[in-house]
Amino acid sequence: MSVTIEKVDLSLKYTAYYKQVKEELFEGSSDILNDQRNKAFQSFVMQGIPTRKNEDYKYTNLHPSFAPEFAFVHSRTDEEANLQEIFRCDVPQLDTTLAFVYNGWFSKKSSAIDRLPEGVILDSLENISKERPELLSKYASLANPDEDPMVAMNTAFAKDGFFLFVPKGVVLDKAIQIINLMKGSSDLLVTQRNYICVEEGAKLQLLLCDHSENQNNYLSNSVTEVFAGSNAEVEFYALQNQHNKATSIHSVFVEQQRDSRVTTHTASLHGGLIRNNLKFILNGENCEANMYGISFLDKKQHADNFTQVIHAKPHCVSNQVYKNVLDEQSTGAFSGRIHVVRDAQKTNAFQRNNNLLLTDQATMQTKPQLIIDADDVKCSHGATVGQIDEEALFYLRARGIDEDKARLMMMNAFAHEVIQEIKLEPLRERIDELVDKRLRGELARCHECSYGKDC
Amino acid sequence: MLSIKDLYVSVEGMEILKGINLEVKPGEVHAIMGPNGSGKSTLANVLAGKEEYEVTSGSVLFDGEDLLDKAPEDRAKDGLFLSFQYPVEIPGVPMVNFLKSAVNEHRKHKGEKELTAGEFLKLMREKMDMVDMHPNLTNRSVNEGFSGGEKKKNEIFQMALLEPRLAILDETDSGLDIDALKTVANGVNALRSPERSAIVVTHYQRLLDYIVPDFVHILYKGKIVKTAGKELALELEEKGYDWIKTEN
Numbered sequence: 001m002s003v004t005i006e007k008v009d010l011s012l013k014y015t016a017y018y019k020q021v022k023e024e025l026f027e028g029s030s031d032i033l034n035d036q037r038n039k040a041f042q043s044f045v046m047q048g049i050p051t052r053k054n055e056d057y058k059y060t061n062l063h064p065s066f067a068p069e070f071a072f073v074h075s076r077t078d079e080e081a082n083l084q085e086i087f088r089c090d091v092p093q094l095d096t097t098l099a100f101v102y103n104g105w106f107s108k109k110s111s112a113i114d115r116l117p118e119g120v121i122l123d124s125l126e127n128i129s130k131e132r133p134e135l136l137s138k139y140a141s142l143a144n145p146d147e148d149p150m151v152a153m154n155t156a157f158a159k160d161g162f163f164l165f166v167p168k169g170v171v172l173d174k175a176i177q178i179i180n181l182m183k184g185s186s187d188l189l190v191t192q193r194n195y196i197c198v199e200e201g202a203k204l205q206l207l208l209c210d211h212s213e214n215q216n217n218y219l220s221n222s223v224t225e226v227f228a229g230s231n232a233e234v235e236f237y238a239l240q241n242q243h244n245k246a247t248s249i250h251s252v253f254v255e256q257q258r259d260s261r262v263t264t265h266t267a268s269l270h271g272g273l274i275r276n277n278l279k280f281i282l283n284g285e286n287c288e289a290n291m292y293g294i295s296f297l298d299k300k301q302h303a304d305n306f307t308q309v310i311h312a313k314p315h316c317v318s319n320q321v322y323k324n325v326l327d328e329q330s331t332g333a334f335s336g337r338i339h340v341v342r343d344a345q346k347t348n349a350f351q352r353n354n355n356l357l358l359t360d361q362a363t364m365q366t367k368p369q370l371i372i373d374a375d376d377v378k379c380s381h382g383a384t385v386g387q388i389d390e391e392a393l394f395y396l397r398a399r400g401i402d403e404d405k406a407r408l409m410m411m412n413a414f415a416h417e418v419i420q421e422i423k424l425e426p427l428r429e430r431i432d433e434l435v436d437k438r439l440r441g442e443l444a445r446c447h448e449c450s451y452g453k454d455c
Numbered sequence: 456m457l458s459i460k461d462l463y464v465s466v467e468g469m470e471i472l473k474g475i476n477l478e479v480k481p482g483e484v485h486a487i488m489g490p491n492g493s494g495k496s497t498l499a500n501v502l503a504g505k506e507e508y509e510v511t512s513g514s515v516l517f518d519g520e521d522l523l524d525k526a527p528e529d530r531a532k533d534g535l536f537l538s539f540q541y542p543v544e545i546p547g548v549p550m551v552n553f554l555k556s557a558v559n560e561h562r563k564h565k566g567e568k569e570l571t572a573g574e575f576l577k578l579m580r581e582k583m584d585m586v587d588m589h590p591n592l593t594n595r596s597v598n599e600g601f602s603g604g605e606k607k608k609n610e611i612f613q614m615a616l617l618e619p620r621l622a623i624l625d626e627t628d629s630g631l632d633i634d635a636l637k638t639v640a641n642g643v644n645a646l647r648s649p650e651r652s653a654i655v656v657t658h659y660q661r662l663l664d665y666i667v668p669d670f671v672h673i674l675y676k677g678k679i680v681k682t683a684g685k686e687l688a689l690e691l692e693e694k695g696y697d698w699i700k701t702e703n
Contacts, residue, residue: 389543389545390506391543392543392544392545392548392597394504394505394506394527395539395542395543395545395597396545396548396553397504397526397527397528397531398503398504398527398528398530398531398536398537398539399528399531399553399557399560399613399617400528400531400532400557400560400561400564400617401528401553401556401557401560402526402528402560403526403528405556406528409548409552409553409556410545410547410548412547412548413545413546413547413548413596414547416547417546417547
């Protein structure tokens, strides 16, 4: 019983905190953001920090992550003189337009946004929501606070994040790389809200990298809304590489118009607790949505990928491949929901989740869910949880390859199916390398790292 | 070279081999024949180091060293090769990476310099011609999507690359058409030398027309019940295994 009380208390702690800092939250924020705040807060009060009784959070207990006494960052702070100094790029061959978000706040001065093609906007959400509110007309239209307490909490607390706009017909020849850097002198809770709009016929490759400096407890609760116009093409890569005391909750919402193609890659290489919500709505005919995910877990790490694809219009294709490699006592979860609405005929929807357990203590939960209201569709799902194929291992060893190396080859092979789908070649090669290092038990951190082996 | 003494082996508590004795000298080819379930594949797998086989007693020496103590990879590097009866498909592990690793592990073991990618490709092409393997196959994952015959050729191709001193062919002839059988046999014969030996496990005499053995052993119910020259294979072809069964 005491446990329940504690859980209620934890939610109360954050609702009390909201009331306490409310003025600070409203101050300096645009109407667009503030208009949503109170309503979202009410929604958070109703829902609380999710417990395992919440069906969508059945496999992830967020309560321990919210327990520390966190500091918040409610206003823009003086950031480090040059973030590019702190962060040494992890993909050296990758020629990108580099931008920084520091503790949830977009850093204009460290970002190379002046080199973007004309009409492309990459700026702080706070700024744009005040100066160009018309560009944010669909703010919070995808991320409904009533459907997820973490989205509610984000909407109530969010003050900044990045805003990215690619106007009609503009094809970005260079990928945009945004580094989310968390760095504080104490435990930190960061709320980040991002908004991406890729208009008709435009093309974007975006790479998000999550990093945390020093060994504090970090909790990041981010929401990203992505709007892809008709015939737009978006590749969205998320590289999660933090430490074991970091919790990352990232909810990504994508709306696609007709003939658009959106591909997401989520590579979770390191982190204490990772929860990725990825929700697509295919709102025009002939859309293609590809969702790939790979995670590597060890120690007591936990990763939970929760996906949802709503096929709202006919003739669309969605394809999901998620893989997990779980070592030691790590735990993982995958829930994939495909919803084909009544008139979305000729839908092709595929989903696959394969998991490799390397020890007896590692566990994986996998839950496919298909809701099909149309009658002329092709949908499939498959999930496997297994160990390394001993027959294959013996075959490799019988040719003189030692056991460790043979295992490594097999694990790389397992991961490679997902990694090979990465279209940005230098990124693909780099992730291959990081994965190989990760599987060898070395730290797969993509930048110079001062942590000990325990991070 | 290989000396098996009174070998008893169980799988999941069931005794499969019941006192095998076999002496293979350098340059010799030994055929092991016998009806289904007599323990032929078990013997091949035990020698290669498969873990689920439990040796309950007896000993195996390879070049005077205890073979059973060694890990499968060490046996391979010492020069023992098993051509698998059912080669495994390993999706995602590219053939070329696999073969290059295998060859270089062998070279390291022998104190030789590792081959560069270019050197390796040259060697690979040479050996592929030898077993008439389609070059496209090396662009695939290990055995993935190979036909039955291609898988068997791939085994012989690997053998040609690794140049073992003792090759154990576990029913390499099964599932092969006559042309493929000849190709496989040619691959094996090309490796024959006064230093190299082979154990050929087979059901049929046919393969032995091409790989002519020095000795033929009949394995029945976990024991070698008869040993003779190559003429024994012909006798078996003619009479079947029934006379062995009635005698034992």
